[in-house]
Amino acid sequence: MRGDLEFGSIPGLVRTAAERYAEREAVVDGRVRITYRQLGEKIERAAAACLAAGVEAGDRVAVWAPNTPDWIVSALGAVTAGAVLVPVNTRFKGAEAAQVLARTRARLLFVTGTFLGTSYVAALRSAAGRAVPGVGRPGGVPGAGPLPGLPHLRDVVVLADAAPADFRTWKEFLAAGDAVSGTAVRARAGAVVPGSASDILFTSGTTGEPKGAVITHAQTLRAFGVWGELAGLQEGDRYLIVNPFFHTFGYKAGVIASVMRGATMVPQPVxxxxxxxxxxxxxxxxxxxxxxxxxxxxxxxxxxxxxxxxxxxxxxxxxxxxxxxxxxxxxxxxxxxxxxxxxxxxxxxxxxxxxxxxxxxxxxxxxxxxxxxxxxxxxxxxxxxxxxxxxxxxxxxxxxxxxxxxxxxxxxxxxxxxxxxxxxxxxxxxxxxxxxxxxxxxVKDMFIVGGFNAYPAEIEQVLARHPGIAEVAVVGVPDARLGEVGKAFAVRRTGGGGGAGADVTPDELIAWARREMANYKVPREVEFVAELPRNASGKVRKGQLRERAARSGRCGDGTGSS
CATH class of the missing domain: 3.40.50.12780 (ANL, N-terminal domain)
Structure with a gap:
């Protein structure tokens, strides 16, 4: 099936699925049972609310939330309104999420309330109160948004029943769109062409700075039409989507592929x-x-x-x-x-x-x-x-x-x-x-922690900010539970520069790292060394460090619990 030819765009896919699979269950979450016809209506209402909020075609709209029906509706509603979706990793700390929002100059953010004991709203407020890397990049006109550190972010919608005074609840956001006609929504959706950008999925590279891959509607539909065909996904399948929606595997192999085939989505937040x-x-x-x-x-x-x-x-x-x-x-x-x-x-x-x-x-x-x-x-x-x-x-x-x-x-x-x-x-x-x-x-030294890509350069940049660390290199080591985890080889800071490196312990550095980055990125081991091995051009010999880690096994100079 050539999905890009049959549906043209993701809004076209949503509209067709609502008609083709009308009374079949689309999303199931506990007592919540949503048919494809109802899902289409909910997505169109969310799109109307996006139009009422001033979202224009091509604007970036971010979602920072776990796998829930509201993620599906808000994300596909934004895409139906012609926006470019920016899924944000739920494992990110506030500063990491703010960096993605800044780099894309996101116009609107849908954010969960509290997830796994963390207030995402509070984390974002704290991070956006500081200077955010990438805010000064050209393009777009900053507005009077609710977060000073993110001047392009005009609207924050909390996917919950309560929100701070300068944010909106999901219910309030949807209600504001009731004045927008279905004709206006369908006109906006119809203007989305196959070659339009549908989403920006962020991945980190060897420089440690996140990079957003721009993917079109046609690419998404064609790729996951093929994926569904090869996997044998069928109408009526019941699909437990454990892979997070912020990842291609969760959003596209999960949500998009299911909607294409008429499968029932059962989102699993954790x-x-x-x-x-x-x-x-x-x-x-x-x-x-x-x-x-x-x-x-x-x-x-x-x-x-x-x-x-x-x-x-x-x-x-x-x-x-x-x-x-x-x-x-x-x-x-x-x-x-x-x-x-x-x-x-x-x-x-x-x-x-x-x-x-x-x-x-x-x-x-x-x-x-x-x-x-x-x-x-x-x-x-x-x-x-x-x-x-x-x-x-x-x-x-x-x-x-x-x-x-x-x-x-x-x-x-x-x-x-x-x-x-x-x-x-x-x-x-x-x-x-x-x-x-x-x-x-x-080639990029990436390692995979329980299914999540971890990039050493990104982790090293964060660890190097610790006042007691002069240099650090991170490699992946085997782990029975997660497949791989990070091990950091660190050089303590001595002498000037405000260093108290002689006193920092492995457990202290790991605990500090947990406050600064997503948990899957945090090294599970730290070994302090006098110096890092380097080649003639000054580059760290990661191969030597991996060999050293393999010889020492787990629990070298110090460890931290996962």
Whole structure:
């Protein structure tokens, strides 16, 4: 199915789904049961409220909230109003979220109230009271918004029943749109063309500064029409969306793919080993994509036998090494007929390669499958020439799903996207004779913590702000529960510069880091060293640090609990 041709745009998809699957359940969350017809009405009402708030076509609208029905309605409402969606990582601290809002000059923000014991409103207020990097970037006219540090942000809507005086509740926001006619909403939605930007998904690079991949409506619809076809997603499937909506896997492989196919979305705000099997049994879940850590926890649940998990028929995983035993257990112990692995990245709309139904277990566990249709994947050896099958090199991608570029960052775009359309992924891989891709390493030193990408340069920049730290390097090390976690090698500050480095301990640095960055980025270990190993050009030898970490095992100079 060519979704970009059938629907034209995400607003077109929403409208078609509301008609095609009208009385089928679209979203289920506890007692909340929303049909596709009702979902279409709710999204149109949210779009009307966006118009009433002054949102223009192309304005950036951000959502900083967990997986809930309100996320789906607010996000798709903004996109229906012609806005460009900016999903914000719920693991971010206030300063990290404010940086994304500043860089995109977001016009409107939907934010959750309290989530996992944290007031996101308070965190944002605190961060926006300080200077925010990127605020001074050109473009747009700042207004008299509620947060002085974010002058372009004109409106903040709290997805709750209460909000500060200068913010609005979700109910108040929606009510303000009742004066906008359905004709005006449909006219705005109809003006969205396939080549319009639909969203900006942020990922960090080796510089440590977030970069936003700009993706269009056509790319999103076409890529996830293909994804749904290859995964075997069907009308009437019940899809437990554990992957966070701020990520391509949650938003597009979850929400967009479900709406395309008429599947029922069951959003899961937080994954816990206790909640998922109960939800699968209660809602008769048939589709469960997620990282290997989630699937391992499901298999190892001590009370698994007490739950009826027989409804599961499709599992898609990736984002980390997938053990062969995991695939065998999913197919054998749970009798899941379709278990697939895949590889993608935000810069390529989240879809590059994918296994096919019927692939043997060794292909599913040992590779990330083959290039999806109309996509080229090659491995570049030394000098950029194509590597022979079985030889390692940098993975390059070319196809319809490759981003147009990073948002307002032509220099960073030029570093990864050539004039010939080939995207440099920064990952090292091997292609076999059948075209199956095995990702073996990461050029960018990225490591994956429980399914979340962690970038050492970004973490190092934060740790280096500690007054007791002179230098620091972070590498990924194996972890039985999360797959990988960060280990920091730090040099204490001595002498001048206000340093009290001689007194800082590993636990103190870890505790400090927890206050400054999302939890998955926080190193679980800190080892203090006299100096960092460097090559002749002065670059830190990360390979030596990984070897040192492997020799010492866990709990070197000090550790902190996760």
């Amino acid at each position: 994954f816990t080993p206790e909640s998922v099997p109960a939800r699968i049994a209660a809602e008769r879940i048939s589709v469960l994509p997620g990282p290997p850590t989630l699937l391992q926890a499901l298999l190892d649940h001590p009370a698994r036998a007490t739950y009826d998990l027989s409804s599961l028929r499709v599992v898609v995983t990736g984002a980390a090494v997938v053990p062969r035993l995991l695939i065998d257990r999913l197919r054998g112990e749970l009798a899941i007929p379709t278990v697939l692995t895949a590889y993608g990245m935000s810069e390529a709309t989240g879809v590059v390669t994918m296994c096919r139904r019927g692939d043997p277990a060794e292909v599913v566990a040992g590779t990330s499958g083959r290039a999806v249709p109309d996509t080229e994947v090659r491995v570049a050896g030394p000098g950029g020439a194509a590597a022979a099958p079985g030889e390692a090199g940098e993975i390059l991608v070319r196809g319809y799903q490759v981003m147009s570029g990073y948002f307002e960052d032509p220099e960073a775009t030029a570093q990864v996207l050539g004039p010939d359309g080939w995207l440099r992924t920064g990952d090292v891989g091997v292609l076999d004779a059948d075209g199956n891709l095995r990702v073996t390493d990461r």
